[in-house]
Amino acid sequence: MLTSIKTNSFAGDKSKELAMMYYRVAIILFGAQLLMGLIAAFQFIVPGFLFELFDFSVARTVHINALVVWMLYAMIGSVYFMMPDETGIETVGIGIGKLAFWVLTAAVTVVVLVYIFVQIGPGTESSIWLINEGREYLEAPRWADIGIVVVVLTFYANVFLTYMKGEKTGLMTVMVANLLAVSGLYLAGMFFTDNISMDQYWWWWVIHLWVEATWEVFVGTLAAFALIRLIGAKREVVEMWLWIEVLMLFGSGVLGLGHHYFWIGTPEYWWEIGALFSALEPVPLVAMFVHVLYDWGKEQGIAQGKGITGSVLTNGPAMAWLVMNAFGNFLGAGIWGFFHTLPQVNIYTHGTQFTAAHGHLAFFGAYATILVGMMYIGLQSAYGIKIMKASFKSKMGITLISFGVMGMTIALTVAGYEQVLIERAELGGGWEAFFTAQNLPWYIQGQLWRMIMGVVTFIGFIYLLWDLLTIGKTQRALQEQA
Ligand code: HEM
Ligand code: HEM
Ligand SMILES: [Fe+2]
Numbered sequence: 366m367l368t369s370i371k372t373n374s375f376a377g378d379k380s381k382e383l384a385m386m387y388y389r390v391a392i393i394l395f396g397a398q399l400l401m402g403l404i405a406a407f408q409f410i411v412p413g414f415l416f417e418l419f420d421f422s423v424a425r426t427v428h429i430n431a432l433v434v435w436m437l438y439a440m441i442g443s444v445y446f447m448m449p450d451e452t453g454i455e456t457v458g459i460g461i462g463k464l465a466f467w468v469l470t471a472a473v474t475v476v477v478l479v480y481i482f483v484q485i486g487p488g489t490e491s492s493i494w495l496i497n498e499g500r501e502y503l504e505a506p507r508w509a510d511i512g513i514v515v516v517v518l519t520f521y522a523n524v525f526l527t528y529m530k531g532e533k534t535g536l537m538t539v540m541v542a543n544l545l546a547v548s549g550l551y552l553a554g555m556f557f558t559d560n561i562s563m564d565q566y567w568w569w570w571v572i573h574l575w576v577e578a579t580w581e582v583f584v585g586t587l588a589a590f591a592l593i594r595l596i597g598a599k600r601e602v603v604e605m606w607l608w609i610e611v612l613m614l615f616g617s618g619v620l621g622l623g624h625h626y627f628w629i630g631t632p633e634y635w636w637e638i639g640a641l642f643s644a645l646e647p648v649p650l651v652a653m654f655v656h657v658l659y660d661w662g663k664e665q666g667i668a669q670g671k672g673i674t675g676s677v678l679t680n681g682p683a684m685a686w687l688v689m690n691a692f693g694n695f696l697g698a699g700i701w702g703f704f705h706t707l708p709q710v711n712i713y714t715h716g717t718q719f720t721a722a723h724g725h726l727a728f729f730g731a732y733a734t735i736l737v738g739m740m741y742i743g744l745q746s747a748y749g750i751k752i753m754k755a756s757f758k759s760k761m762g763i764t765l766i767s768f769g770v771m772g773m774t775i776a777l778t779v780a781g782y783e784q785v786l787i788e789r790a791e792l793g794g795g796w797e798a799f800f801t802a803q804n805l806p807w808y809i810q811g812q813l814w815r816m817i818m819g820v821v822t823f824i825g826f827i828y829l830l831w832d833l834l835t836i837g838k839t840q841r842a843l844q845e846q847a
Contacts, residue, residue, distance in 0.1 A: 380456035380462075383466060395733070402819060409421075410813060426497070427480050436728075448527055453531050458522065462523050465519045469516045493507055588656075591742065598663075603660070610656075613649035624640070627708045647695070647698075680752070687734075689763060697774070702723055705723065717780075718808075722773075722774045726771070730770075769824075771818075772817070775814075780812060
């Protein structure tokens, strides 16, 4: 992945080169995210670890902000990758696109260094502008916020103008419309208000409407693109599915927002609205799952019918990650989300480790998986490999990472269950109850297992990284020998 820029087979396709630049930063930030997670997880077990040097609050901030940023990088990379294929022309403003990449990367580096070395500041405007804006997941200080808006505007202009000039496929139409919503929603996280209810009200517009509406549509679009490439699925079929998915995702996800308005001081009618619409959110996730597996089986069956032996797959590791996405999205977002989405349940589970369990499996299952799959598609293209097969390292990567994240999720679910029973149901909540529950064996063991499974995840990541760095070259050499 690191060398491909010089020896790539893109044949002057600058948009795809830019995509690889975005993927590279994404994978580095993914690694940083995991390291920070390990520190934070260890601090649950040994609370004094790095106390006042690198507090839990700092490790957690970097962990979840790196998560959001690496995903956005990989998403932008994926758009730059697919655009020339979909529109049939080269991306219009590639120079400005590259400049935006460097500006964004420089800004992200400064922000991360400030999080790590400066960490905190006085409770005044200057901290908001220079250190940390204080909204979970979107903590970038305000100067960087404004910079991000400018960079995203140039990105969007690039996408929109290329779309207008080139061929307009259904896939690209969904992408262009949806990206406008993804970018626009970021603005809702930039309001300043000293009323915490209002602050949370707007903040959820970004977090929820990103992950449960617009990012899901983004994933549906990527899956459609990937299916056409990986198994030769028919464009008319995947595009028809995509429109249905868009309708269902927005139909349930937009008002599903109400499941975050149960207890923050918003009017009580949100209980019914949130319960009803968010309970419907798993439906499109089931549809997306069925769609991927059905198309795969169908294309394989057609090939067999024609007497073709062997697999129809053109990229084994990418398809494995895509199938993991179909499963993970349904399980992490759909099932683990549904568990706690009704107010009758959420009153007990709200803010417990159960939420963290869902957060991990959902972000991993719905987003990390497909974005890693896109990186493999990028590598295949960069090295001009006709059929990319999974290597031992690819298999170790996907197996250990998925097993590790699932293990962490189960450990946290057990810890959360204990909190629900003891802290909430038995002791009725409150300060004392909170600490009592944290000192009981199920909670402590849950945290220990999360740490162990976190290490498993990290070992899987090393395999993944090693694979991404080597698979292109190795398989290219094999292809040339054959
Ligand atoms: C890929 C999609 C999803 C992702 C990435 C995701 C991620 C998250 C995260 C990180 C949180 C914790 C936010 C915080 O820090 O407070 C959260 C909360 C929540 N999610 Fe999801 N989620 C997804 C889909 C869903 C779905 C489909 C449902 C319902 C069916 C759902 C139900 C909930 C609920 C009820 C909460 C609030 C938990 C609480 O009260 O503590 N989520 N989600
Ligand atoms: C080495 C593996 C990992 C470890 C040890 C780890 C550990 C942690 C810890 C300790 C927290 C703070 C939890 C709290 O405040 O109670 C956290 C939060 C979080 N992590 Fe991880 N993590 C890992 C990997 C991941 C991955 C792969 C993802 C998603 C792709 C992820 C997504 C999140 C999210 C969304 C939160 C916020 C959850 C919430 O507030 O509900 N983490 N993680
Ligand atoms: Fe939500």
